[in-house]
Amino acid sequence: MNAIELVVNFTLLGFLLVTALHISQTNRLFRAVMLFGIYSLLTASLFVSLDAVDVAFTEAAVGTCIATILMLSALSLTGSRKEVRYRRKNAAFAVCVSIALGVALAIGIMDMPQFADPNAPANLHVAPYYLQDSYSEIGIPNVVTSVLASYRGYDTLGEVVVIFTAGIGVIALLTGRSSKPKD
Amino acid sequence: MESLGIVNYWIVIALMMIGLYIVISANNLIKKIIGLNIFQSSVFILYISIGKVGGGTAPILLKEPTVYSNPLPHVLILTAIVVGVATTALGLALIVRIRSAFGTIDDQDVQQDIERN
Numbered sequence: 001m002n003a004i005e006l007v008v009n010f011t012l013l014g015f016l017l018v019t020a021l022h023i024s025q026t027n028r029l030f031r032a033v034m035l036f037g038i039y040s041l042l043t044a045s046l047f048v049s050l051d052a053v054d055v056a057f058t059e060a061a062v063g064t065c066i067a068t069i070l071m072l073s074a075l076s077l078t079g080s081r082k083e084v085r086y087r088r089k090n091a092a093f094a095v096c097v098s099i100a101l102g103v104a105l106a107i108g109i110m111d112m113p114q115f116a117d118p119n120a121p122a123n124l125h126v127a128p129y130y131l132q133d134s135y136s137e138i139g140i141p142n143v144v145t146s147v148l149a150s151y152r153g154y155d156t157l158g159e160v161v162v163i164f165t166a167g168i169g170v171i172a173l174l175t176g177r178s179s180k181p182k183d
Numbered sequence: 184m185e186s187l188g189i190v191n192y193w194i195v196i197a198l199m200m201i202g203l204y205i206v207i208s209a210n211n212l213i214k215k216i217i218g219l220n221i222f223q224s225s226v227f228i229l230y231i232s233i234g235k236v237g238g239g240t241a242p243i244l245l246k247e248p249t250v251y252s253n254p255l256p257h258v259l260i261l262t263a264i265v266v267g268v269a270t271t272a273l274g275l276a277l278i279v280r281i282r283s284a285f286g287t288i289d290d291q292d293v294q295q296d297i298e299r300n
Contacts (some may be wrong), residue, residue, distance in 0.1 A: 052260070
């Protein structure tokens with residue numbers, strides 16, 4: 001991969017880090033939700049630079065738009081104008097747990113193959129088969145589509161079941177009998 | 184080039200740590216959901232980084248022989264993004280319900296309310 005791709009990749013990752021840090025530090029919910037929209041859009045741009053154009057489309061449409069709109073609706077439904085409060089004890093515990101997670105993952109990635117390595121095990125298993133044979137078997141030039149809708153069609157059916165269940169859950173929660181706030 | 188090695192994965196770890204920190208430290212339930220989403224998208228970035236092939240292009244077949252990135256992680260993450268938004272919607276609906284039952288979306292206030300009754 002050429003230098004300009006690497007520069008774009010690392011710039012976007014840097015922006016992502018800064019945005020995530022800012023979200024963790026801000027104590028205003030509206031600001032956090034808007035920053036989360038920016039974060040999702042940066043993720044979508046990163047996916048374009050990593051050649052995952054279908055994923056970038058989905059992230060831009062679903063992650064950036066729908067998730068942000070859902071959060072804004074939740075903000076207005078719960079009337080959260082108050083600032084977020086933090087408690088010191090909680091924060092120290094959280095720092096300890098996330099450092100433990102970071103150390104465990106750092107040990108885990110030590111023997112990962114180099115970034116963008118064509119001979120990494122993940123790129124040698126079933127992917128060459130999809131790239132070579134999917135056009136003659138399915139007839140769609142976009143390999144992601146043929147894998148999603150045909151080779152892994154049952155996965156996609158499972159995904160639809162999950163979304164349907166979540167939809168039922170949301171409807172049941174929001175239209176059920178609501179009790180008045182206790183006071 | 185070689186020295187850049189696994190920087191992507193280091194940044195994924197940092198994002199995951201930030202996400203987990205927000206989930207645990209924030210008292211506000213909506214802020215927790217935002218942290219959960221950051222955690223989740225760090226996993227997406229990890230998968231897509233694994234699927235990148237140097238000098239490759241998006242896996243849409245062309246006439247001439249070309250190097251393509253690995254399409255399989257793209258498919259998996261495509262599914263995961265949509266499921267992620269579905270779970271976010273369910274979580275936010277739960278928060279709205281908690282607010283109508285307890286009058287607050289601060290987890291410690293909810294806890295105190297439960298202990299008092």
